[in-house]
Amino acid sequence: MTDNPDADFRDQIVACLPNLRAFARSIAIDAARADDLVQDTILKALCNSDKFQPGTNVVAWLFTILRNHYYTELRNRRREVEDGDGAHAARLVTLPRQISNLEMGDFQKALAALPDEQREALVLVGGSGFSYEDAAEICGCAVGTIKSRVNRARARLSEVLDPDAVAAAAKAEDADEPCPKAVTVTSIAS
Amino acid sequence: MDKPDKRGRMHQSANKKQAQGVPDRYPLKDRPAREIATPVGQPGQHSPEPADEKEEWIRRQLRAVYDETLSEPIPKRFLELLDKIDKTDPESK
Numbered sequence: 001m002t003d004n005p006d007a008d009f010r011d012q013i014v015a016c017l018p019n020l021r022a023f024a025r026s027i028a029i030d031a032a033r034a035d036d037l038v039q040d041t042i043l044k045a046l047c048n049s050d051k052f053q054p055g056t057n058v059v060a061w062l063f064t065i066l067r068n069h070y071y072t073e074l075r076n077r078r079r080e081v082e083d084g085d086g087a088h089a090a091r092l093v094t095l096p097r098q099i100s101n102l103e104m105g106d107f108q109k110a111l112a113a114l115p116d117e118q119r120e121a122l123v124l125v126g127g128s129g130f131s132y133e134d135a136a137e138i139c140g141c142a143v144g145t146i147k148s149r150v151n152r153a154r155a156r157l158s159e160v161l162d163p164d165a166v167a168a169a170a171k172a173e174d175a176d177e178p179c180p181k182a183v184t185v186t187s188i189a190s
Numbered sequence: 191m192d193k194p195d196k197r198g199r200m201h202q203s204a205n206k207k208q209a210q211g212v213p214d215r216y217p218l219k220d221r222p223a224r225e226i227a228t229p230v231g232q233p234g235q236h237s238p239e240p241a242d243e244k245e246e247w248i249r250r251q252l253r254a255v256y257d258e259t260l261s262e263p264i265p266k267r268f269l270e271l272l273d274k275i276d277k278t279d280p281e282s283k
Binding site (some may be wrong): 010013014017018019021023025038039042043046104105107108122123126127128132136154157158161163 | 216223244247248249251253254255256257259260261262264265267268271272275278281
């Protein structure tokens with residue numbers, strides 16, 4: 001169709017950007033950091049477009065790059081702080097996430113509080129709509145592992161969130177009544 | 191470390207392949223955003239049966255959160271970045 005495969009590839013990347021951003025935000029939580037991840041992913045993808053296997057899922061490929069990049073960064077950061085001031089500094093790595101959560105809804109807080117690997121599995125399957133198989137490819141693990149992570153994530157959310165309480169809270173807000181905020185969620189965020 | 195070389199990480203490569211074939215299987219441009227992610231694998235397998243109302247509720251919440259970002263316009267910086275690269279790096283064969 002196009003006589004310029006690079007332009008074609010670029011268009012594919014552009015088409016993936018909304019999904020890529022949504023995924024990045026779900027794993028990095030912080031929106032600015034998520035977009036930095038996306039930017040790095042774009043650069044890596046373009047530099048390595050020759051590694052892309054035609055006939056495979058370009059979205060999955062980009063997700064894999066983004067995910068790998070995220071965890072590499074995370075590891076490097078942890079290593080840096082561990083080399084420095086040990087435990088105290090290590091806590092600083094995770095702190096910004098909680099701070100940036102202030103404006104989130106109850107569901108998002110509960111989601112953010114999940115272990116990284118559970119959250120990403122849940123989002124890949126339940127948000128992005130990947131099959132378990134593709135999610136496993138992206139995360140570099142077995143399909144069974146993805147399934148169990150998704151199940152544990154769902155179970156955890158189900159445990160800490162009460163739909164009725166959340167709905168009641170929303171209703172009370174509308175009706176200007178005292179709001180019985182979902183107490184459950186705050187308890188896991190701490 | 192989990193298999194970083196599988197797809198995402200790249201080492202040297204000799205042959206430059208074209209990404210053509212792909213749009214055929216994944217007509218990305220014309221599809222709603224979420225569908226972009228679905229084509230590979232068995233259709234329908236990614237949405238397990240709704241066990242109960244609560245699970246369904248969680249599913250909806252999850253999508254709502256995800257869709258919020260999906261529906262945002264793509265930040266200019268990304269498009270500019272792609273344009274810039276297009277110009278500075280024209281076909282490095």
